[in-house]
Amino acid sequence: MGSMDAARAMTGFFDAPVRGKNLDDLRRANLSTALGLIHAAGSISRADLTRSMGLNRSTIATIVADLEARDLIVVGEARDTKRIGRPSLEISTSVRHVVIAVNPELDATTLGIVAMGGRVLREVRMEHERPPTAREVVNSVRALVAGMQPELGERHVVIGVALAVPGLVSAVDGSVRLAPHLGWVDEPISAMLADALGVPAWAANDASCGVVAEVLFGAGTGSGNVVFLNGGASGIGGGIVAEARLIQGRGGFGGEIGHTLVRTDGAACRCGSQGCLEAEVTRRALLEAVDLGVERSHELEALLAEAYVDRDDVRALLDAQLASLAVALRTIINTLNPEVVVLGGFLEILGRIGGERLERMLRADALPGPAEQVRLQGARLGRMSLLIGAAELAFRPFLSDPIAVPVAAGRASLADLG
Ligand SMILES: [Zn+2]
Structure with a gap:
């Protein structure tokens, strides 16, 4: 399997991608595949994208224009100027849509603002003397996000919050069944965070997040x-x-x-x-x-x-x-x-x-x-892998169906917070 094929397969990690039946489904499937490839690559030339998708140039141009109009990608100058002929455009993921990724640990809770393409735009580490309770994690995240609000609100749309938890996390509702070292038993952490921040919330086991990140962007x-x-x-x-x-x-x-x-x-x-x-x-x-x-x-x-x-x-x-x-x-x-x-x-x-x-x-x-x-x-991504992988949980609806992404969204705004 070539790396592009692997990347394509990987974008369906937590969910199956949409499959084309009629024209609209086909368009959605093409947008999903293209965004998945750009997301996995971080940045890719339009020529490479065209080759990977096996579609003609005008179809690719339409797909790229559509994704650009939704603020999901940025189209810029070619990176490779040594090539002969007309230089191809370079396509990168946009930093418009971000996920607040959180990793509570024994000695510190780390919070990251993560954009598509596995990019951690900002990282904040809160040290603590003893393991935090679930409520304490929710409160600190809420306070931190409120503090970042002016900057977040202007430049970004927060699409969700995602946790990487050192413990057993239910795939059904993102609740923590058991996190022995934190002392958490049956904590509905996703629901608590969604309530506190007013955005959708996800949670998964920390190393499951890590493996997803390393396969997509790191050593795997x-x-x-x-x-x-x-x-x-x-x-x-x-x-x-x-x-x-x-x-x-x-x-x-x-x-x-x-x-x-x-x-x-x-x-x-x-x-x-x-x-x-x-x-x-x-x-x-x-x-x-x-x-x-x-x-x-x-x-x-x-x-x-x-x-x-x-x-x-x-x-x-x-x-x-x-x-x-x-x-x-x-x-x-x-x-x-x-x-x-x-x-x-x-x-x-x-x-x-x-x-x-x-x-x-x-x-x-x-x-x-x-x-x-x-x-x-x-691990090539170091301690970032857990944050990047957690963010992947929230990006999956984007990747499986970019049309469902609200244009200049209001749904995920955190403006009322704090
Ligand atoms: Zn054991």
Whole structure:
């Protein structure tokens, strides 16, 4: 599958795209496909768009004009001036429509203003001493958005708010069934946010958001078989894309690789079980090993890399964590035969320091076919992946049916807020 085909397949992540029956349906389907391609590419020449869609130039011109009139794209000068002949126009996603993406975590809540094309226009981080309640998250988001209102209202239309939650999120109504580290049980967080902000709200598991973002815009681009493992302050999240589909399972709770068993006599896990990957492989243990407080966690990699060489106790700890990670990865690789395993957060640090050791263990322990076909990669979008993936939840109605997007919308205005 070429990267364009992969991008096209990916735009249907959380929902099926519209299919053409009559002329109007066909127009909607063409607009959806074109916008999906531009969204995935961020920026694409009109010539490339024409080639990818296999339509004639005048049809493409009509589609582009239509999307431009809806403020969904911006058409500008050609990027490539070296080409012979008339330069093609360059088409980019517009920043007019934005999503407020939120990622509540143990130590901080991050809020991002995200535009199409995976562009984070602004990021605000609110530190907290203890895990926030759902109500506190809603109140802080409301206050922050109210503070940004003059700027937001002038330049952007907020189409929705989307949460990446470290826990089990219902695919039906976006409520949180369980977020053990935040201490949330049955919190209707999407409904609460929609009420507070007056815009549609969505929520999904954080690593599911992460895998969607990495496949669309990051380390998994061009592949339909990607597993994302994110090491956060509150444990390890997992997101699975198999055969170009996000695997969510019956209720949206699938992909919890953090709770896969790696040691039968292992440490107690917050989920109530024991020996789970996230109970054995923790950021806290790594921070403690190099006497680092949470507030200086950005120094973790440099200190660990040094201590891995100089200190036996730190090397033993890291090697034990790498071995546990290898057990979990072996199960994933043998079960799903992924092309790319993306490691994010502190797992990316583990991978960079002990990557060779990790790969050696995988080659020795996983089945030969799947082991040969997989590659380990660091998350290319860094901590932005969760925000970008969450925003994708809200952009999906745009992508599946751009005609339904209100022209110069009023529906999603936040003007009354604050
Ligand atoms: Zn567990």
